[in-house]
Amino acid sequence: MIEGIVIEPLRQFMDERGKVMHMLRADSPLFTGFGEIYFSFVNPGVVKAWKRHKRMTLNYAVPVGNIKVVVYDDREGSPTKGRVEEYCIGQDNYCLLKIPPMVWSGFKGISTFPSLIANCADLPHDPSEVDRIDFVKSTIPYDWELRHG
DSSP states (O other): OOTTOEEEEOOEEEETTEEEEOOOOTTSTTOOOOOEEEEEEEOBTOEEEEEEESSOOEEEEEEESEEEEEEEOOOTTOTTTTOEEEEEEETTBOEEEEEOTTOEEEEEEOSSSOEEEEEEESSOOOGGGEEEOOTTTOOSSOOOSOOOO
């Protein structure tokens, strides 16, 4: 696993009235601070990639739909430099995915309907601390096409 990436199953409580889905608590060892929570929808088959935060830690959960999250480590001195990993998270695998600063990430909607991503970031959004690369023009060694197998 890429150094600093953490994936943790999340609790859900269901009954005939509906469902409660946990995401992140202040007393969790994964909680490093509160900056902001935001929500992002991704349409089926759409790729939103690549971005790298210089200081912000991302904490993703997907309560509606399913996405494929891909991370790439190009950090100098990292024991996992050069590694690419993918995680399918969402309703079918409800979990928290923690992505540390300086790791490239992106995601793709893999449901037949829009997926909702919640991010509880440890810092407020600051455009000056984000690097972006268009996934089509990227040199990151990953092909966003559908995987068979």
